[in-house]
Amino acid sequence: MKFSENWLRSHVPTAASRDELTATLTAIGLEVEEVTAMGAGLDGVVVARIVECGKHPEADRLQICQVDAGQGELLQIVCGAPNARAGLMAPLAMVGAHVAGIDIKAAKLRGVPSNGMLCSARELGTDADASGLLELPADAVPGTPIADYLGLPDASIEIKLTPNRADCFGIRGIAYDVAAACGSEVLPFDASPIAAQSQRVLEVELAAGADAPRYCGRVVEAIDASARTPVWMAERLRRSGVRPLSLLVDITQYVMLELGQPMHAFDLDTLQGPVGVRHSRQGETIKLLDGREVALDDSFLVVTDAAGADGSRAIALAGVMGGFDTRVTDATRNVFLEAAHFAPSAIIGKSRKLGLHTDASHRFERGVDPQLPAQAIEIATRLLLELAGGQPGPVVEAVLPQHLPAPQPIRLRRQRIGRVLGLDIADADVERILRALDMQVHADADGWQVTAPSRRFDIAIEEDLIEELARIHGYDRIPTTLPGGPTRVAVPSETRLDEATVRRQLAARDYLETVNFAFVDADLLDRWQAGERAVVLANPLSAELGVMRTQLLPGLVDTLQRNLARQAGRVRLFELGNVFISDDSGDGNTAPRETQRLAAVICGDARNLQWGEPARKADFHDLRGDLDSLAAACGATLQYQPAQHPQAHPGRCADVVRDGQSIGWIGQLHPRLQRTLDLDVDAYAFEVDLAALVKRPLPRAGELSRFPSVRRDLAFVVADSVPWAAIAATARAAAGPLLREVLLFDRYVGQGVESGQKSLAMGLILQDNSRTLTDRDVEDVVTAAVASIEQEHGARIRG
Template identity: 75%
Template sequence: MKFSENWLRSHVPTQATREELVATLTAIGLEVEDVAALGDGLANVMVARIVECAKHPEADRLQVCQVDAGQGELLQIVCGAPNARAGLRAPLAMVGANVGGIAIKAARLRGVESNGMLCSARELGIDADASGLLELPDDAPIGTAIADYLGLPDASIEIKLTPNRADCFGVRGIAFDVAAACGSDVVAFDATPMPALTDKALAVELHAGADAPRYCGRIIEGVNAAAKTPVWMAERLRRSGVRPVSLLVDITQYVMLELGQPMHAFDRDLLSGPVGVRRSRDGETVKLLDGRDAALDDGFLVVTDADHVVALAGVMGGFDTRVTDATTNVFLEAAHFAPAAIIGRGRKLGLHTDASHRFERGVDPELPRQAIEVATRLVVELAGGAPGPVTEAELPEHLPKPTAILLRKARIARVLGIEIADADVERILRALGMQVAAVAEGWSVVAPSRRFDIAIEEDLIEELARIHGYDRIPTTLPGGATRIAAPSETRVEASTVRRQLAAREFIETVNYAFVDASLLKQWGVTDGAVPLANPLSAELGVMRTHLLPGLVSVLQRNVARQAGRVRLFEAGNVFAAPAVQGQAPTETSRIAAAACGDAVAEQWGQPARKVDFHDLKGDLESLAALAGATLEFRASTAGFGHPGRSADVYRDGRRIGWIGQLHPRLQRALDLDAEVVAFELDLALLSERPLPRASELSRYPSVRRDLAFVVADTVPWAALAATVRAAAGPLLRDVQVFDRYVGQGVESGQKSLAMGLILQDNSRTLTDREVEQVVADVVAAIGAGHGARIRG
């Protein structure tokens, strides 16, 4: 929000200097981003009129001007501005003035005497325009100090507003905060209703329910739309970042900047009535003020004339009913539109307007009538005309109702840690425009309708804190007993999982939880995707259903920048649409990792090789070991995985995730030349850990028996190991595979797996007969279950 310092001071008189005012604004939460001083040091700069111009005898681009500065005699000025001409009124820096750091003296330019300098807006320090002289209106009084005429010196102040402070999108809203902080009062505002001089009116109809609960309109006949915008208004607009356009448009902009209520002016003669507000219909179009044709769907709010769309409500007016210099009858509108009905609509069409910016954050529902009256007075005073009656349509049941909030003295002290005098509490709240009534526990407070952000007691306490001064709240250590929450022994902490992956040379990434819907479609993981109602951009339109699409995109960007060996991981939430409509999306914590390039960093000790499935499987099993978990891997049918090199991961019979190499087709679509291996698992299921139980160590020796089986190549080791454990019984301490062989002596389609069985008992030394019985049971079980045979 940008505004003129002098404009603000006209609403809230204060003795604070500019520096003090800027510091105060920042201190109370209205952070000042920029201050541009305007028109400082303009002594001896006057309003002057060029009486005649003649070509300079020695320079093609210079003119010799005779200028009337109200001094009784004409001054000769040599000027090179292209717009210098007889009859023009412009600022004249007299001899002795200092403009833009230049001391003005009498001089001879190419042999011709010059006694001053005609100035541009840039030379005066009030605008960036240096294309020519600053042209003043024909009624500008000659000989008047330019500072007095233009209301200088001044400053253009820009503040950064948080979304909850929509009330400060008008100068008057800022004035209440300044009054509260500086101990002054806001000047009473004249919004006296203008009497109707005609009975001409347009009917107004509301068909959008809570989206548009109030609409005010008024016809003004016989206006002079070609009248010039007065200097005081044009300058306030410029200093607020708005270029003057035409009088009627400038008045609506002025009222919006002063009160915070967006308005629009229609050419009455281009309307047939009634004027209505409704939801747009799919397929409707409207030509907007900027000349573009907007294609609408049923998600927009529109203003209609005889059910024909003439404006995009809360965003931009229509081209076909705009006011021009030829307009003689105008229809002013001021309405209240609910933020939910406007949010994202302009962005959907690639638009961002001052009106939509305000309506998206919330505009005071009580302002439309007041804005209509203020705008009417300005139109009548500056452009003439006869106003008709105000037509107001409203749906009271959809308008916010003021509610009283109990503010307790004890609660203020509890939250802020300090005592604020009762008189100060009442002064601050009343200065902010609130209704305050004393009650037994403290005060009953009703916030003004413009303060959408005041809903609970803590909101009022926040107001007291920022106006009283955060710097006046002492820094104290919290008192009382601190409850220390012990980590659960039945779960591995997420931080431990992160450290483990970092120790295995993975780098953590943090991605947006929003992704491009086309990326999820590319991966084939769109099921359950939750679209955002108000996305930051089209590329961040849905909530992610998996971590891998975003993680692999980061990996791809690193590979594209010549990173040869990339190992990344991410821990975060994924989202899925709820099973029951109206409920919140479900969130699941996941851990994912992706790697490509060499398995180990370049070194002399071992030859280079590419990372593969088994490398990443080892990393995953190191995580499982933290929780004492045994994982099972089964062939996966996930569309984004390589058909022969990917697996679903199970723990205790429950699927907890996926691991494998990405499908070559997906890698090509992602522009990845390197083979990528990755995994993604449910972090909660992976992190479950049984309570550790101490057990006695056996005092008796263990026995190892090595067996080699020839089995079909399609049989995984995990299936064999499960069969061994089931057949060997309680004497089995561990089973390890130590060799895999295919080749001569082993039939095609078969493989030889060698395993070691480690047997032990806690109470005695095992006999050979017991050991041989276990071995026989294992051989029989593997033969029966998997068609395996002992390798000869």
């Protein structure tokens, strides 16, 4: 919301300086984003009339002007503005003035004396337009100080409003907040009814129920639509970010900015009564004020008249924009002014659906005071009669009172204020603040009965009133106190590894964490063959973000590709997040099932470039080692069972198993998938259920053995298809309680080992807590382990 500082002060007089005013606005929740000062230091700049214009003898683009500045004699000014002409009223900086960083002096331009400078709006600091002289109305009086004439100095203040403060989309709404914060009062506003001078009316019919419960209109005949917008109104509009267009349009814009009530003016001679409001029909079209013709569905509201083949022509898109065919022009002589109340739910999203954004829709989407339409009609009528003449008819109002929100009294307890805010506010201050905010306040024994004005949709419960008191009284005046009473300390569970430790563990192994959207493109999931049972969003941000992700890897690999495209040769990424799968509950309804997962992907070199070892590419075992390190932190050992996954390379993929249960998979991405994704490097990835990975047994203290350990190394020849994990499991089961650890320290294939076989060398580390092991103890364990491995896996001791 942008507005003129002087305009605001005309509603709420205050001694606060500009800096104090803007600081106060921010402190009470109306955050000031920008302040643009204008028109300061214009001493010596006056209104002037160009009496004569002639060509400069030495320059084609310069003119010699004889200017009347109200001094009784003409001044000669050399001017290069393209719009300089006889009869033009424009600002003149006299000799001695300081404008646009220039000290104005008597000078000669190409040999011709010049005694001042005719100014553009940019040179005065009132606008960015520097295309020519600022043209003033013909009735301006020469010699009038320009600051007085234009209402300067002033400032354009822009504030950022939260969606609940729709009442501050009008100057009057902001004025009540300023009055409460600065200890002043809002001046009375004349919205008294104007007597009808004509009996011509257009009847109004409402057919949209609660979506359009109030509509007011008035006919004004015999106006002069070509009348020029007065300078004071044009300047207020301009400083509020609105470009003046024509008197009729400017009046409706002016009332909207002052009250917060959007309005529209129709050319009465283009209408056929009655006027109505209804829902649009599927496929119905309307040509809008901007010249676009749009097709509507049945979710829109339209204003209609009785023209058209079916007796119901759409003449405006309610709450958004007027229609082209009924617009007002300079030829308009009779006008129909309208102001209505539309429910926010009926307007929300409609302008965006058509690719529009209008001041009216911005306000109606957030809520407009339902009591304002009649006031807006009276104020607009008064302005129209003063500036363009005319004969007004009576105000016609159609209303559905059962659908209009009615403010209800709210109980405000004195003790509750102190309990919520932690400080006591004097009763007199409570009543002053609430009344300054235009609330009705009735005191009783325990507090007050407070009724908020109809424009304050955000005031519904006692805590809302307390928030208003805190906001105006000052957040900085609320004391900082520590909470009292016992504090419950939440102790993290020792039976699972916390997420922060998981992140630190992976970061320590040179991974970077990514955070991707939980909603993705359905086509991406289809390329991963992961689109089955995807949860489709009812209201997606865009078509590319239409479904919830069923896996983490599609988004993670997409991030990998972005890094590779930016010349990152070695990439190691992980993500910890939720996936969503549509889960049929059995009663015909599907509800999304949410699961937390951990995924990682690597490509490029196994290590950063260094001189100590030769470079090599990362492989399956590098990624597996990183996953094993996480499992070790949870006190678990993972098993890897060869598996087939549609997303993984055949023969380079395994199920990740913990305690006999598959918790995910690990492997190289399938070459076909890499080609589909246009990924030209080998990438390795895993994705596992986080809850199953991070659970761990309750840590218990154990005795460290004081006796030495014994190591026995064995080498077996076994079929290449037998995994090491199966051999290690057999060794642990056969060795019994004396086995502390089993290690694989060599794998060999080649000369001396038959084709299809491999040699695995492992070490068995044995130890007892109560005694030193004897040779017989060790031999018994080794014999049992060898026998079990030979029997279960067809292995033999390598000679």
